[in-house]
Amino acid sequence: MDDSVSADRALRLIRGGSTLRWEGDFQNARQLLAALGRRTRRVQQLNSLLIATSDYEIRLRRAPDVRHACRQAYGPPTGDRLIPLRELLGVIGAHQLRERGIYLPALNARIHPHYGVFAPTRSEYVDLIAAEPVPPTTKVAFDIGTGTGVLAAVLVRRGIQKVVATDNNPRAVACAQENLQGTVEVLETDLYPPGQADLIVCNPPWVSKRPRTLLDTAVFDEDSRMLRGLLYGVREHLNPGGEAWLIMGLRSRDELLTMFREAGLRVVGRSSAVPTHRRARADETTDLWRLCPSDAAPFVEEA
Ligand SMILES: C[S@@+](CC[C@H](N)C(=O)[O-])C[C@H]1O[C@@H](n2cnc3c(N)ncnc32)[C@H](O)[C@@H]1O
Incomplete structure (x- = not known):
C-alpha cells in the first residue's frame, strides 16, 4: 500500500478484513491514519495500518529513527516486525515524554x-x-x-x-x-x-x-x-x-x-x-x- 491510496479505499479494504502494510512515505502514512481516524473510531480498524521494521529500523522515506524509543517500549530488537502505525506513534510520544519529563x-x-x-x-x-x-x-x-x-x-x-x-x-x-x-x-x-x-x-x-x-x-x-x-x-x-x-x-x-x-x-x-x-x-x-x-x-x- 502506498501514497496513491485514498482514505476511503483504505478503509474499505480494512473493513473487508485486510491489513495494510505501508510502502510509501512515512509522513503520508501519518496523514492517512489521521484521515482514517476521522472516518472510524474502531481501534482494531485503526490498528490495521502497519509499518515494517527491521531491528526497529524503518526503511521508508521521511521515517524517524525510532530504534531507541522501540527498545525502551519493547526491549531488545528481534529482527523483522510489523507494528501498527497507531501504536508506533504512541511509542514515539511516550519516548518523548520520558526524555522531557x-x-x-x-x-x-x-x-x-x-x-x-x-x-x-x-x-x-x-x-x-x-x-x-x-x-x-x-x-x-x-x-x-x-x-x-x-x-x-x-x-x-x-x-x-x-x-x-x-x-x-x-x-x-x-x-x-x-x-x-x-x-x-x-x-x-x-x-x-x-x-x-x-x-x-x-x-x-x-x-x-x-x-x-x-x-x-x-x-x-x-x-x-x-x-x-x-x-x-x-x-x-x-x-x-x-x-x-x-x-x-x-x-x-x-x-x-x-x-x-x-x-x-x-x-x-x-x-x-x-x-x-x-x-x-x-x-x-x-x-x-x-x-x-x-x-x-x-x-x-x-x-
Ligand atoms: C492510576 S495509576 C496511579 C499511579 C500513581 N500512583 C499516580 O498517582 O500517578 C494506578 C496504578 O496502580 C497500579 N495497580 C493496579 N492494580 C494494582 C494492584 N493490584 N497492586 C498494585 N498496583 C496496582 C497500576 O499499575 C498503576 O500504576
Whole structure:
C-alpha cells in the first residue's frame, strides 16, 4: 500500500478484513491514519495500518529513527516486525515524554514516565497529597500502585522517614525506581507490602471496566478489584492512629461510601480539586478521601 491510496479505499479494504502494510512515505502514512481516524473510531480498524521494521529500523522515506524509543517500549530488537502505525506513534510520544519529563510544582522536579506507566500529566491529585496535613506521628508510609513513583516522591519530600511503594506492573516498578533514586523501597507485588504503616496512600485506577491493553491497566480496574482489595486491607496494614488517603475521581459518592462502610472504614476528611483538563465535566472533582478504621479514635488536629 502506498501514497496513491485514498482514505476511503483504505478503509474499505480494512473493513473487508485486510491489513495494510505501508510502502510509501512515512509522513503520508501519518496523514492517512489521521484521515482514517476521522472516518472510524474502531481501534482494531485503526490498528490495521502497519509499518515494517527491521531491528526497529524503518526503511521508508521521511521515517524517524525510532530504534531507541522501540527498545525502551519493547526491549531488545528481534529482527523483522510489523507494528501498527497507531501504536508506533504512541511509542514515539511516550519516548518523548520520558526524555522531557513532566514538571510537577509539588516536587519542584521532573518525573519521567516510562512507556505503559500512568503519567501524572494532570497534577491536581499530586497537589492534594502535597497539601493535606500529615498526622504528626507518621513515620512509615505506603504508596500502593505507585506508577511513576510520583506520590511516593511527594511523601519523601514531606519528610516521612520511610516510604515503601508497590506496583504489580513491572514497568511501573522499574520507572518508579529510576525516578525515586533509592529514596524509597519499591516492590513488585499485588497491593500491599508486608507490615504496617502510619499512612497508606493510593491513587487506584478510577474506572471499573475490564482492561484490554497494557496501557488500560493503569486506568481500568475490573469490578473494582484493586479498590476493594486496597480498602479491605487498610485495617490489617494500618498502625493505630493511622490514616489511609484515597485519591478518586469519576465514581459516585454513594458507591464509594458503601464500599468504605463495607470495609469497616469511616471518612475523617475530604479535600477536593477541580480538574483543569479540557475534557473535564462541569461538575467533576478529584477527591482525596481520608479514611480510618471505623472503630478508631478520631485524629484531632492541634490548633
Ligand atoms: C492510576 S495509576 C496511579 C499511579 C500513581 N500512583 C499516580 O498517582 O500517578 C494506578 C496504578 O496502580 C497500579 N495497580 C493496579 N492494580 C494494582 C494492584 N493490584 N497492586 C498494585 N498496583 C496496582 C497500576 O499499575 C498503576 O500504576
